[in-house]
Amino acid sequence: MRLLITLAxxxxxxxxxxxxxxxxxxxxxxxxxxxxxxxxxxxxMSFLVVWQSALTGYYCLFTDFDDAPVHCWNEERTGRLSxxxxxxxxxxxxxxxxxxxxxxxxxxxxxxxxxxxxxxxKRRTRHVWxxx
Amino acid sequence: xxxxxxxxxxxLIPFLAAPCLADEEAExxxxxxxxxxxxxxYGIRSNPLVQSDDIPIVxxxxxxxxxxxxxxxxxxxxxxFADNNTFTASVVARINSDRVFFGNTDTRFVDxxxxxxxxxxAVDFKPPDRDYAIELGVEVLTDGDWGALQFNAFxxxxxxxxxxxxxxxxxxxxxxxxxxxxxxxxxxxxSADLNNYYWGVTPEEAGLVAFPYEADAGVNWHVRLMFGxxxxxxxxxxxxxxxxxxNDEATASPIIEEQKVLGYFxxxxxxx
Numbered sequence: 001m002r003l004l005i006t007l008a009x010x011x012x013x014x015x016x017x018x019x020x021x022x023x024x025x026x027x028x029x030x031x032x033x034x035x036x037x038x039x040x041x042x043x044x045m046s047f048l049v050v051w052q053s054a055l056t057g058y059y060c061l062f063t064d065f066d067d068a069p070v071h072c073w074n075e076e077r078t079g080r081l082s083x084x085x086x087x088x089x090x091x092x093x094x095x096x097x098x099x100x101x102x103x104x105x106x107x108x109x110x111x112x113x114x115x116x117x118x119x120x121x122k123r124r125t126r127h128v129w130x131x132x
Numbered sequence: 133x134x135x136x137x138x139x140x141x142x143x144l145i146p147f148l149a150a151p152c153l154a155d156e157e158a159e160x161x162x163x164x165x166x167x168x169x170x171x172x173x174y175g176i177r178s179n180p181l182v183q184s185d186d187i188p189i190v191x192x193x194x195x196x197x198x199x200x201x202x203x204x205x206x207x208x209x210x211x212x213f214a215d216n217n218t219f220t221a222s223v224v225a226r227i228n229s230d231r232v233f234f235g236n237t238d239t240r241f242v243d244x245x246x247x248x249x250x251x252x253x254a255v256d257f258k259p260p261d262r263d264y265a266i267e268l269g270v271e272v273l274t275d276g277d278w279g280a281l282q283f284n285a286f287x288x289x290x291x292x293x294x295x296x297x298x299x300x301x302x303x304x305x306x307x308x309x310x311x312x313x314x315x316x317x318x319x320x321x322x323s324a325d326l327n328n329y330y331w332g333v334t335p336e337e338a339g340l341v342a343f344p345y346e347a348d349a350g351v352n353w354h355v356r357l358m359f360g361x362x363x364x365x366x367x368x369x370x371x372x373x374x375x376x377x378x379n380d381e382a383t384a385s386p387i388i389e390e391q392k393v394l395g396y397f398x399x400x401x402x403x404x
Contacts, residue, residue, distance in 0.1 A: 035309050119220040119273040124301050125206050
């Protein structure tokens, strides 16, 4: 009976600490913007991923490119990683805890295409000023 | 009659375009047909006219829509009739840009005559006014790894100057991720009618301080350098500088005091 009461008291505390971990996890990625054009249709970049959590634990880093984690850290509360990638479209990095399901923090890298297949978008107009 | 028919054609373009626009909107959801933006900053464009003020530039709006055939680009209205791997050709209607200088002129009292001799009494003098001209023409765009070329041939269809202009511009852009640099240069041939309407001085307009002048055809040259730095998906920092050398026939006019037109703008641009 005493054991059940102890468990009943501990369970909310455990779930609270998970929630706290989710709230206190920060994930930063640099750079977060990659620019492509007709001459360079993809970005070959090195992304610096830095995470920090309020709680020490087992954490994994995932991306949209793979079901398997990029890297996992055991008994850590901070981590950093340099990730080399060739990208053509927006994608995200995210951190999970041991369950590898719930996303504790997410960072998105945007791919911005500057050129268009439509030549008319680059035409020069003769106005007072023209920034096109 | 020809003038009335041209006006009618220009007025009908939006209505003729309407059914096509509806079809085109459903086709391509990837790239928006709209290009909307605004740049805030500071710049000027010098005014070559006598007794005139430079044109300040604080806001630059960019409003454009590109359909499969029809497009609207900041006041220019176009109908594309050829588009392939090599070039894009369109019929374009636009408003002539030479008129812009005549909007920033001043009346001043002058107390010397054409020979520089003092007058008995000061007389007021203001550069003569000029109208906007609506021009219709053909535009050809082509590009590749070597850069981009633009050719235009425009003729007045509003009966304002009744002349024509041939324009060519070459540009090459370098990009290093967020940084973009694009130099360009070109020339425009202005026919005698066009040149004379804007830069000539009729006997009625001439007086004690400006002699009658008839301008012949001439070629303007321009160079331009654009520097851009993309700050985020929507924001960019831009710096643009442009030099235009007016043709000798225009420069010889008594209402012109500078052969060059200098312009620059620096500011932050937001693209929706």
